[in-house]
Amino acid sequence: MASPNVYVLQSNHQTKGLFTLIRDKDIKREDFIFYSDRLIRLLIEEGLNCLPFHETTVITPTGSEYKGVSFASKICGVSIVRAGESMEAGLRAVCKHIKIGKILIQRDEETALPKLLYAKLPTDIEKRYVLLLDPMLATGGTVTQAIEVLVEKGVKEENIVFINLIAAPEGIQFLHSKYPKVKIVTGEIDTNLNEKKYIIPGIGDFGDRYFGTE
Ligand code: URA
Numbered sequence: 001m002a003s004p005n006v007y008v009l010q011s012n013h014q015t016k017g018l019f020t021l022i023r024d025k026d027i028k029r030e031d032f033i034f035y036s037d038r039l040i041r042l043l044i045e046e047g048l049n050c051l052p053f054h055e056t057t058v059i060t061p062t063g064s065e066y067k068g069v070s071f072a073s074k075i076c077g078v079s080i081v082r083a084g085e086s087m088e089a090g091l092r093a094v095c096k097h098i099k100i101g102k103i104l105i106q107r108d109e110e111t112a113l114p115k116l117l118y119a120k121l122p123t124d125i126e127k128r129y130v131l132l133l134d135p136m137l138a139t140g141g142t143v144t145q146a147i148e149v150l151v152e153k154g155v156k157e158e159n160i161v162f163i164n165l166i167a168a169p170e171g172i173q174f175l176h177s178k179y180p181k182v183k184i185v186t187g188e189i190d191t192n193l194n195e196k197k198y199i200i201p202g203i204g205d206f207g208d209r210y211f212g213t214e
Pocket of ligand 1: 083136137197198199200202203204205207
């Protein structure tokens, strides 16, 4: 754990290899999607590991006891449109029948501040743990606004797990200055933001590369 409530995916040759592939500017789009999806799947498993559980014992086919755990809570996903939608399939692949809401936030051209344009969330979201999905954490403005929407709907700050692929230190700091109890699960923490607010070394525009709108 890098700092309280920040969980960085354990780095090994597999994960480093996957990041090397998707960060390469010359990778083909189909490969970018394939290897991003592999990393997203690992991150979602890591995010699920932040949720509470209770101890449970089952009897195995040999008649023996196995002391294990079972998952303790209702969950849902919320993707931040558009890049966050790339993480929905990975979440559905590991959580059967999961409800997934959406939040769309865009920068207001007059004020330059992030502005909520659309939110469609499960009606009982305040009773759920929320896995919030967005692959890039740059300034943290958008995700912080999305968390504000969830908190206004009654979701407890400590019940939110933000799952993301690459984070800038500036974004982590901004998010935690507003919502320190939100857990951030990230793949790698990069160096900084450039003057255009892109993450460095980064990956470029994730949504454009994933959805082919470059
Ligand atoms: N969003 C992206 O897709 N890339 C960045 O580097 C920053 C925000």
